[in-house]
Amino acid sequence: MKSRFPAFGLFVVLALCLFATPAHAQTAEGTPGSAVSPKYDITQEVTLAGTVSSVVKSTTPEMQMLGGSHLIVQTTSGKIDASLGGYAVKAVGALSVTPGQQVQVTGVMKTIRDQQVFVTRLVQVNGHVYKIRNEHGFVLAPEPRKGVTKPEAKGAQL
Amino acid sequence: MNRRNLLIVLVALCALVNAACGGNSSSTLAIIITTAPTSMVVGSTANVAATVTDDPKNGGVTWNCTPTPFCDAASFNPGQTASGANSTFTAPSTVPPGSAQVTITATSVTDTSISSNSVNITIGVASNNFSFYVTGKEANDVGDTYSIAGVVTISADGSGNVLGGIEDYNDGDGITSPQPNGDSITGGSLALTDDGSGNGILTLMIPGNTKLGVNGVESFAVNFPNSSHALITQFDGTATSSGSLDLQTLTTIPSSGSFSFVASGAGVDGEPVADGGIFTITGSSIAGIVDVNDGGAFSRNTAFSGMLGIADTFGRGTVTNNSAFPVSLNYYVVAPEVIRIINVDKTDTAVGSAFGQGSNSNFSNDSIRQSVFSLENNPSGYAAAGQFSTSAGAAAIRSNSNAIVREIQPANEFNGVGDLNELDGAVLTAAPITGTYNLASNGYGTFNFDAGFGDVSTLGIYAVDPALNILDPNNPSAGGGGAVLAEMDGNLVGVGALLPQTDITVAHFAGFYAFGGQGQTFAGFKEFDFLGGASVSEANAALAGTGFLSDPFATLTAGVESQTATFTATASPDRANPGRYTLNPVAVASSASDFAPFDFTTVTAYQANGQQLFWLAVDPHTEFGGSLQQNPASVPPDAKKAKLKNQKR
Numbered sequence: 001m002k003s004r005f006p007a008f009g010l011f012v013v014l015a016l017c018l019f020a021t022p023a024h025a026q027t028a029e030g031t032p033g034s035a036v037s038p039k040y041d042i043t044q045e046v047t048l049a050g051t052v053s054s055v056v057k058s059t060t061p062e063m064q065m066l067g068g069s070h071l072i073v074q075t076t077s078g079k080i081d082a083s084l085g086g087y088a089v090k091a092v093g094a095l096s097v098t099p100g101q102q103v104q105v106t107g108v109m110k111t112i113r114d115q116q117v118f119v120t121r122l123v124q125v126n127g128h129v130y131k132i133r134n135e136h137g138f139v140l141a142p143e144p145r146k147g148v149t150k151p152e153a154k155g156a157q158l
Numbered sequence: 159m160n161r162r163n164l165l166i167v168l169v170a171l172c173a174l175v176n177a178a179c180g181g182n183s184s185s186t187l188a189i190i191i192t193t194a195p196t197s198m199v200v201g202s203t204a205n206v207a208a209t210v211t212d213d214p215k216n217g218g219v220t221w222n223c224t225p226t227p228f229c230d231a232a233s234f235n236p237g238q239t240a241s242g243a244n245s246t247f248t249a250p251s252t253v254p255p256g257s258a259q260v261t262i263t264a265t266s267v268t269d270t271s272i273s274s275n276s277v278n279i280t281i282g283v284a285s286n287n288f289s290f291y292v293t294g295k296e297a298n299d300v301g302d303t304y305s306i307a308g309v310v311t312i313s314a315d316g317s318g319n320v321l322g323g324i325e326d327y328n329d330g331d332g333i334t335s336p337q338p339n340g341d342s343i344t345g346g347s348l349a350l351t352d353d354g355s356g357n358g359i360l361t362l363m364i365p366g367n368t369k370l371g372v373n374g375v376e377s378f379a380v381n382f383p384n385s386s387h388a389l390i391t392q393f394d395g396t397a398t399s400s401g402s403l404d405l406q407t408l409t410t411i412p413s414s415g416s417f418s419f420v421a422s423g424a425g426v427d428g429e430p431v432a433d434g435g436i437f438t439i440t441g442s443s444i445a446g447i448v449d450v451n452d453g454g455a456f457s458r459n460t461a462f463s464g465m466l467g468i469a470d471t472f473g474r475g476t477v478t479n480n481s482a483f484p485v486s487l488n489y490y491v492v493a494p495e496v497i498r499i500i501n502v503d504k505t506d507t508a509v510g511s512a513f514g515q516g517s518n519s520n521f522s523n524d525s526i527r528q529s530v531f532s533l534e535n536n537p538s539g540y541a542a543a544g545q546f547s548t549s550a551g552a553a554a555i556r557s558n559s560n561a562i563v564r565e566i567q568p569a570n571e572f573n574g575v576g577d578l579n580e581l582d583g584a585v586l587t588a589a590p591i592t593g594t595y596n597l598a599s600n601g602y603g604t605f606n607f608d609a610g611f612g613d614v615s616t617l618g619i620y621a622v623d624p625a626l627n628i629l630d631p632n633n634p635s636a637g638g639g640g641a642v643l644a645e646m647d648g649n650l651v652g653v654g655a656l657l658p659q660t661d662i663t664v665a666h667f668a669g670f671y672a673f674g675g676q677g678q679t680f681a682g683f684k685e686f687d688f689l690g691g692a693s694v695s696e697a698n699a700a701l702a703g704t705g706f707l708s709d710p711f712a713t714l715t716a717g718v719e720s721q722t723a724t725f726t727a728t729a730s731p732d733r734a735n736p737g738r739y740t741l742n743p744v745a746v747a748s749s750a751s752d753f754a755p756f757d758f759t760t761v762t763a764y765q766a767n768g769q770q771l772f773w774l775a776v777d778p779h780t781e782f783g784g785s786l787q788q789n790p791a792s793v794p795p796d797a798k799k800a801k802l803k804n805q806k807r
Contacts (some may be wrong), residue, residue: 033609035606035607035615036607036609036613037609039649039650061680066680067539067582067678072340085683086683087300087460094684112582113778134453134454134455135417135454136455136649138454138651139428139538140429140453141302141331141424141427141428141429144319
C-alpha cells in the first residue's frame with residue numbers, strides 16, 4: 001500500500017528523530033494479537049462484471065439502503081447492490097455511470113442491516129478505474145481536491 | 159557715600175533680596191506627570207501624580223481632563239494635590255469616539271500659566287478572551303470535513319459585543335485561512351437568550367475572508383453550563399460541526415510540561431484520520447511520540463520533535479518540525495494545561511487538544527480504574543460509549559452472612575458494558591466489553607478489546623492530569639483525570655475520552671445541563687449537530703431541554719437551522735449496569751414548527767459523575783455521540799464529589 005502522509009501533523013520524523021526513545025516495541029502497522037476481524041477484509045475481495053441496471057445517486061430513508069450512492073449491477077449471478085459511499089458520483093471528476101453500461105466492480109460482499117451489500121472499492125468503466133474506497137474500506141472523496149497535485153490522488157482515473 | 163550712590167546700592171540690594179526670595183522663580187517652575195496609566199477600562203479608577211519643581215509657594219497642582227463631556231476636572235479626587243501626591247482619576251463611563259483617548263494635565267496652583275506635559279490614556283471596555291474549536295462537515299456536495307480553531311474577545315460589559323479575535327479555518331480542499339496571520343475577527347456579538355437556559359448565538363465577522371460562513375459572517379449556536387465554558391455548533395447553514403468554547407486564562411505557551419493529545423480530521427483523499435500521543439515541552443522545544451490512523455493505515459509509537467513559536471496576544475503560535483513532510487500546525491493556548499492544535503495544511507485538515515499530564519505524572523495500570531468512555535468519528539459515522547472496571551481497583555465484593563468474598567481480576571484486564579453504533583456495521587446496546595490494557599509511566603498506553611464489541615479493536619490511551627477536567631478545563635469541581643483516546647486499528651477511525659467514574663448515584667443525575675451531540679444517519683452519512691440546555695428532574699429523571707438543531711444536509715428534517723428545538727426524554731437507570739441509563743426515546747420537536755417532530759428512538763447515557771455524562775444514539779438508522787455537562791450551580795446539595803471505594807485519585 002502506498003504510504004500516505006497523514007493528516008494531522010504529526011510532528012512525524014520517521015528517520016530523522018534524534019531525541020525520543022520509544023516507549024513500547026510495537027510494529028509499525030498492525031496490532032499484535034488483535035481479536036477483532038477486519039471490517040473490510042481485502043483478502044475477501046472479488047471482482048464482478050455486469051451491466052448497470054440503475055444508479056442510485058442518493059438514498060432516502062424509505063429505501064432502507066446503506067447511505068450514499070449505489071450501482072445496481074446485473075451480473076451472471078444475479079443483481080448486486082454496489083455501495084459507492086457518499087461521494088462517488090458527486091463533484092467534478094466523480095464517477096459517471098449510466099444504466100446499460102458495462103462495469104467491473106471490485107469489493108467485498110457483506111451483510112449490513114440484514115441485506116447483502118457489495119462494499120465497493122474500485123469501479124472500472126469505459127476503460128477507467130475509479131477508486132471509491134481505500135484498502136481498509138474507508139470512503140474517499142472524489143477528485144480532484146483543490147490544492148492536491150499528486151497524480152495518484154483519489155478519484156482520478158488510474 | 160553720597161545720596162546718589164546710596165540709592166544705587168539700595169536698588170542693588172533690593173534686587174539681590176528679590177532674587178533670594180524667589181521673586182522671579184515662576185520662570186523655572188516645572189511640572190511633570192509622574193504617575194498615570196496608559197490605558198483604562200471604562201468607569202475604572204487609577205492613581206495619578208505630578209511632581210512640581212521650583213515652586214516657591216509649594217502650591218501643588220490642579221488636575222484636568224479632556225475632552226468634555228467624557229471627562230473634566232471633576233474626574234479627579236481630590237482635584238488639587240501637592241507635588242507627588244496621588245489623585246484618583248475615574249475613567250469615563252463610555253469610550254470616547256475617534257482615538258478612544260482622554261488627555262490629562264496638571265496645572266500649577268502657584269502659577270496657573272504653567273502646566274505639565276499631557277498624558278493620553280486609552281479607554282476601553284473590559285473583555286474576556288474565549289478559545290474555541292469545532293470539527294464537522296461543510297454543507298456542499300462533497301461534505302468536506304473541516305476544522306476551526308480560534309480566539310474571540312468578548313466585551314465583559316454585558317453587551318456581548320465581539321471586540322476582535324482570530325481564527326484558523328481549514329477544510330483541506332481550498333478553504334484555508336491565510337498563513338501565518340490567520341483570519342481576523344473584527345466584530346460580532348454573543349446574544350444569550352433571557353430564559354436562563356444558557357443558549358445563545360455567537361456571530362463572528364471575518365470580512366477579510368468571504369469564503370467563511372455567509373460572506374465572511376460565521377454563526378455558532380452555544381450553550382453555557384457556566385460562564386467560562388460552552389458547547390458550540392456552527393449554525394449558519396454553510397457547515398455544521400461541534401466543539402467547545404472556553405475562557406482563555408493563559409496566552410503564553412508553557413515553557414515546560416508533559417502533555418497528552420488527540421486530534422481528528424480528514425486526509426489528502428478525504429479519508430478519516432485520527433492521531434494521538436504524548437509530548438514534553440522544554441523551553442521552545444517539543445518532543446514526544448505519536449500514533450496515526452490514516453484511513454485504517456495506522457502507525458504507532460513514532461518519535462517526533464519540533465519547535466514552538468512564540469504566542470501572540472491571542473495565545474496563537476506555530477509549531478514547526480523537522481519532518482521531511484511539510485505539515486503546518488498552529489496552536490492556541492487556553493489554560494496552563496490545555497492547548498488546542500489545528501492543522502492548517504491546504505491538503506488535509508484536523509483539530510484537537512493537548513492536555514497536561516500534571517506536575518508529577520507517573521502513570522501505571524493502576525491509574526485507570528472504574529471509568530466511562532466515549533468514541534466517535536464523524537466522517538466515518540460511528541459512536542460508542544460505555545463503562546468498565548479494571549483489575550486495578552474494581553474489586554467486586556460480595557458478602558454473605560458468613561464471609562466477604564472478593565473477586566480480583568488479573569492485573570491488566572478491563573470488563574464492563576458498552577453501546578456502539580456503526581451505521582454500516584454493528585449496532586449494539588448493553589454489550590459486554592472485555593479486554594486488556596497497559597499504561598506506561600509516561601501516560602502512553604493501549605486498550606485491546608476482545609471480539610464482541612463490533613469493530614472496535616484497539617485504542618491508544620494518553621493519560622491526563624488527575625486534577626484536570628478535560629471537558630471543561632475551567633471547572634475543576636466536575637471531576638478530573640482520565641485520558642484521551644484514539645482508535646488505532648484498521649477498522650475504525652475515531653477519537654474520544656475516558657473519565658473516571660466516581661459517582662453513579664441516580665439522584666445526582668439531576669439539575670441543569672448543557673447537552674450536545676454530533677451524528678449521522680444511515681441514509682446518506684450526512685452530518686447533523688444539536689445542542690441546548692436541559693433540566694433533569696431529580697424526582698423522575700425527566701429531561702426537558704431547549705436548543706438548536708443544525709441540519710443543513712436535510713438528514714433529519716427538511717434541512718433547517720432551528721433555534722426552537724425541544725428535547726424531552728426520561729432517563730431510566732439500567733439496574734443491571736448502574737451508571738448506565740436509557741432514554742428511549744429522546745423526542746425532538748420545534749416550538750415554532752420549524753420541522754416535523756422525530757425521535758431518537760434508542761439513546762443511552764453513561765454517568766461519570768453527576769456533572770458529566772456521555773450519551774449516544776443507538777438507533778438502527780441514526781447515530782450521534784455527545785455529552786451532558788451540568789451547571790455547577792445546580793448540583794444537588796447532597797451530590798458531593800463521591801468516590802467509589804476503589805477509585806484512585
